[in-house]
Amino acid sequence: MQASSDPSSADWLVHAERDWWDLAVRGPLGYASYARLRFIPDPTHPGQREGEADAPYDDRSETEQLAVVVATLAKHTTTPEDCYFCVWEGWGGLEVHGAARIALPEREAFLFRGPALDLPQWEQALDPPGPEGLPIPSFVWPADRSWCIGNDVDPHFATIGASSSAIEDVLADRGVDTVADDPDRPQPGYSY
Template sequence: MLPFTLAGVVRAGALSADGGVQVTITPCRDGSPARWLIDQRRDWWDLVTRGPSGYERYARLRFIPDPTYDGQREMDTDFTNDGPSGIAQLGITVSALARFTTTVDECYFLIWEGYENLDHLRAATVSIPERPCYLFRGTAEDVSTWKDARDDSGELPIPAFVWPADRAWCIANDVDPHFATIGAGESAISDLLRTARIDTTLDDPTTYPPF
């Protein structure tokens, strides 16, 4: 787990210009920046897997290939897991989207409460049905260096939602599907689909993808 101070959550080894510890991700005490997600009034499953409605275009980031037949298990896919980790792929995605927001230095992250050892950080709880989350604030760049606690790195688990303050785009990344869903403008999605090292595809928000 990341070290915790009254100033917030800090990355070990990150130093400011004066030699002090540089705070990069902080727990939000107020959950209002995530209120817009609750106000979507979508079915909870649609919200956490498909993200908020209203964006011009949608895409999916596939951590593993889509199943090719009903009932196919992840272990049965023809897939060699020798590429970037899930959090690394998310970092590549956010880096591609970063130039399409005016608030690159103010981004928000929801982390599912189901992961252990997060309550002591005293972050605001966002009450999404079946998926209550803690709210954190940081920058788009933070995702590129994020160390997933599920990999025993000692930092925070992979976020369930990522969005900038201007809501120019939003990523929904639930624990169950093999993909994350990205909502954004036409140009951002077009650019994302051309990004190397990740497997992305256009998404139709009216049709549920294979899962």
């Protein structure tokens, strides 16, 4: 996993015909199926705050949970060794050298590239290493674009777009909390 200096690999996201919020939260349209990786369970009543979630938090970091999904999706791409990872530049104190700045609307990001299965080491991808490491990626996709994960900083979930068989495999993995998603319907959200 290393910084990537070529911003053209993210042009398809930068120029996606989608409202910036929907792109950041739900990723690009055009996939056969969608799912959500829930870092915490969905709210059960209006006005609920994240700290009032009805189930305990997963002990693993969000990046570790995302890595489980990416490992499943790696079986559904012809380019598992060539994937892209964006990190939102708005995280405080983030110093990235050598990475292209991706001009995503309202969510500019830095671009990294590496094998899908290197995501568990994502936090150490800075060169030189930073004291905090990298926060969770905001987008992940393989070079063949057979799937894409959108993960905005605000919601309690990441959205996965992929083939129907890839989404079936993601939903079948009981190691993470995933549910089917419909990009035409609003998602549940916590109050802030």
